[in-house]
Amino acid sequence: MSKRLRNILTPLIAVVLGIIVGTIIMLVSGYDPVAAYTALWNGAFGDVYYTGEVIRQVTPYILAGLAVAFAFRVGLFNIGVEGQFIVGWLAAVWVGVSFDLPKIIHLPLAIIAAMVAGGIWAFIPGLLKARFRVHEVIVTIMMNYIALHSVNYIINNKLNQGSSKTGMIHDSASLRSPWLQEITTHSTLHWGIIIAIIGCVFMWFLLEKTTRGFELRAVGFNQDAAHYAGMSVNKNIILSMVISGCFAGVAGAMEGLGTFGYMAVQGGFTGVGFNGIAVALLGGNTAIGVFFAALLFGALKIGALSMPLEAGVPKELVDIIIALIVFFVASSYIIRIVLDRFGKKEVK
Amino acid sequence: MKKRKFGLALSLVLAAGTLLGACGKSNDDTKNNASKGENKEKAYTVAMVTDVGGVDDKSFNQSAWKGLQDYGKENGLEKGKNGFDYLQSTSDADYSTNLNTLSRQGYNLVFGIGFLMHNAVDEIAQQQPKSNFAIIDDEVKQPNVASVLFKEQEAAFLAGVAAALQTKSNKIGFIGGMKIPVIERFEAGFLAGVQAAKPEAKVDVQYSGAFDKAELGQTIASKMYASGDDVVFHAAGATGNGLFKEATDLKKKNPDKEIWAIGVDQDQSFMGPDVVLTSAMKRVDLAVKDVADKAKDGKFPGGQTTVYGLHEDGVGLAPVNSKASAKDAIDKAVKEWTAKIKDGSVKVPGTLKELKTFKAQ
Known part of the structure; x- marks a missing residue:
């Protein structure tokens, strides 16, 4: 069996296994799995409104997944996507409320501000890793908390428009479109999905088609070999973290400029950054894989909202299914052994 | 041999999943789909969206949910589509989806519990001018939104x-x-x-x-x-x-x-x-029930802000512990x-x- 086919089959089987085990759990705990999955499906694609919501939810997941995947390809584990996401969100909203510019300048400016903010937030752990070999996992986790609490402070004390949130961004910075909302009967769908797709293409192109991408991947495969080949390992580490942070920052801009149009004080982490880790894992750290994994996660998350109402199934069950999928992907070794056995049989 | 190991792993996952699943639903003892098809006459149905706290937070959301349950009990309604229900939000992004879902399901009145839902309620109320909404702890100035504040x-x-x-x-x-x-x-x-x-x-x-x-x-x-x-x-x-x-x-x-x-x-x-x-x-429960009752009787306080204070028995002090000196x-x-x-x-x-x-x- 070719490696490529195996790479595609492994996550698919993980998803199927997750759903099967989820079904068994529902049966054991006395719920009706058919009704539950019907509700899940209808809650995600049964109505054009829900499809709009799914796409809206998928947008930040794609970008957060790309952020994690990009760093991972260079051998770095960026747990700080959540923090970079939050600062990106704030930066985008700040530009959105503070300036009054024509749309053609304002919107890109807000997105670039989010990129820069996320990039800076990821630059610090990248620099510490490159210079002093401080482990990026620890630094990024700490940076998450710094981001959360400083952003809350800034919202409360600098941008507060009452009720602990910023004002609405100007229309000229908004990604929302009355047309998109109309065709999806007033969902919160916005143009961000286009940006997310551009992000996918950008990552694929950069990593697979450019010299710089080759270097980055080389560092990810083997730092010593890359160093021996004359590549600057430190420079590539910092660069990969910054690009990863930019993706995360743009993911934040999607929330700030599209979904919400403002930013409220956060009582805790949003979870988008952490879901990004699962998305990247399921997507095998490739751009196209991340896209489909994000689609699955977004559909599961939105579909799950309808489950308690339609089927009386607690939506926590979807969290269990997602956890199981991640579990099976992480233990893909088992799947791979089974696949290899079948593969061998076919050869005979 | 390998197959057996795989089976073992699968059953382990199953066991863990089931245990966790059981934990997750322990609070959900009301599971009745019996109301489907009954209640031929159209009841006045009410639902609410919680913030991330959930209906077992031992304070705010729980109190609101109690209000809905009281309303349901009084009017002989059951939890479900023909009575009253709630949706929990897992993040701020879920508020509008949940509010929209409930009003699309045909609930006559949908509560947003908590000031965090201000923008979501404001937006959805404009998109669904025929549905009624209510918000607790904030003011939304729309003709089909009742705002509830407390002193x-x-x-x-x-x-x-x-x-x-x-x-x-x-x-x-x-x-x-x-x-x-x-x-x-x-x-x-x-x-x-x-x-x-x-x-x-x-x-x-x-x-x-x-x-x-x-x-x-x-x-x-x-x-x-x-x-x-x-x-x-x-x-x-x-x-x-x-x-x-x-x-x-x-x-x-x-x-x-x-x-x-x-x-x-x-x-x-x-x-x-x-x-x-x-x-x-x-007394979020009293306020929720009060608004639901009024709405049922056709006196929905849309566009108005109702303030519940000591005078209205909307707030108050619980009995003092008898062990206190x-x-x-x-x-x-x-x-x-x-x-x-x-x-x-x-x-x-x-x-x-x-x-x-x-x-x-």
Whole structure:
């Protein structure tokens, strides 16, 4: 069996296994799995409104997944996507409320501000890793908390428009479109999905088609070999973290400029950054894989909202299914052994 | 051999998943789809969207859910599509989806529980002008939205009086959730109450920054009690559960020590029968039921803001713990202040700014 086919089959089987085990759990705990999955499906694609919501939810997941995947390809584990996401969100909203510019300048400016903010937030752990070999996992986790609490402070004390949130961004910075909302009967769908797709293409192109991408991947495969080949390992580490942070920052801009149009004080982490880790894992750290994994996660998350109402199934069950999928992907070794056995049989 | 291992792994996962699944649904004992098809006449159906706290947060959301359940009981409705139901949000992004889902399901009235839902309610109310909505703790100026506000400061004021009369060390603690206007009303009222009853008592104010972190509440409470505070009031939702845990633990270790905690939103005496002095009650349940009742009778207060205070019995103080040494004095003082607030001779400050000019006579 070719490696490529195996790479595609492994996550698919993980998803199927997750759903099967989820079904068994529902049966054991006395719920009706058919009704539950019907509700899940209808809650995600049964109505054009829900499809709009799914796409809206998928947008930040794609970008957060790309952020994690990009760093991972260079051998770095960026747990700080959540923090970079939050600062990106704030930066985008700040530009959105503070300036009054024509749309053609304002919107890109807000997105670039989010990129820069996320990039800076990821630059610090990248620099510490490159210079002093401080482990990026620890630094990024700490940076998450710094981001959360400083952003809350800034919202409360600098941008507060009452009720602990910023004002609405100007229309000229908004990604929302009355047309998109109309065709999806007033969902919160916005143009961000286009940006997310551009992000996918950008990552694929950069990593697979450019010299710089080759270097980055080389560092990810083997730092010593890359160093021996004359590549600057430190420079590539910092660069990969910054690009990863930019993706995360743009993911934040999607929330700030599209979904919400403002930013409220956060009582805790949003979870988008952490879901990004699962998305990247399921997507095998490739751009196209991340896209489909994000689609699955977004559909599961939105579909799950309808489950308690339609089927009386607690939506926590979807969290269990997602956890199981991640579990099976992480233990893909088992799947791979089974696949290899079948593969061998076919050869005979 | 390998197959067997795989089977073992699968069954292990299953076992773990089932256990977790069982944990997750332990609170969900109402599982009746029986209402489908019954109730031929169209009942007035009501639903609500919780914030991330969920209906088992032991305070705000739970109280609102109780209001809906009471409404359902009174009108012979069952949980489900033809009666009343709720949806829980897992993040801020879910608010509009949940509100929209419920109104699309045909619920006649949909509540948004909490000020965080302001923008979502505002937007959806414009998109669905034929549905009715209500928001708790904030004002949304739309013709099809009923806004419900509380005078939390009045309940907190009485709690402050109780705390001031009970304290021996003259040091009192206040744990807030997030710095938002609602909690500021609690803080201002509480400080005013302490000041009115015992001006020399000091209040140590701390904010946890979250409504759902019990461990954080416990850490703050632990520090407060260690520094000599003997009465601590919380207005922090589920974060406050840590306060009761800490107080109960301390009391267990040293039963002679005089420490008290004051609950919020509903009568929280069940959280620690030995340590809960009283609770500053905010009757979200009454307000929710009241709005639902009015709407059912065709008198939906759309576009209006209803404020529930002491006068409307929308807020109040729970019965004082009978083990408290100052119970009689507290009961007497609370009665006096209640009368003064009700007849308008005392106006309890609702913001820290107003507190500065507050003078209790």
